[in-house]
Amino acid sequence: MAGVLEAFLVDPAAERYGLDIMQATGYPSGTVYPILSRLQHAGWLSTHWEDIDPAVAGRPARRWYQLSADGLVTARTELAAYRQRTSAPGQAVRVKPTWAS
Template sequence: MRITVPTARVLAALLADPHADHYGLELMQHCGLASGTLYPILHRLADAGWVERHWERIDPSEAGRPARRLYRLTGEGATQARQALAELRAQLGGGPATATDPRPAW
């Protein structure tokens, strides 16, 4: 899978809490991406088996909003995401980013 900077941002956001469900608006805000960029990335990640998706189980009338589509890294997806981000960081200047490193943390 080709890892672009926007894809790296999405993977980093998902890896921040890899066992949690994440929804689109949360990811858009965290990554600074528009929906037209985010959702195709999530679709490609799901097609590759890196992300699983499902609808939130709520009663929309009780919640006062529609159900959200939720996204979570698969076990394999988390492994592949960590490896892909490490390789990308190495290509951009070596080693993992640190608190004093000016490179983006994705």
């Protein structure tokens, strides 16, 4: 999940879509979309469907995701804590981040 949050934090005001996140993280769709769903249900992301005619665009409409104001603050806090836990040498105890549930 950290990789998805990091992708959003590159430009916190930008809207991203699933394939864009997959390319930024290298994660497959089966990993990215469940993470996006959890983040949305937690209130970290706001979403909307693109308003296009798929026949004219030649592709399906995209679902756009963007960090919410609370999501931005929480993502930064959780990633900082995650990085601290994972970079501390010799740390044997791992605590599950709140955003991973």
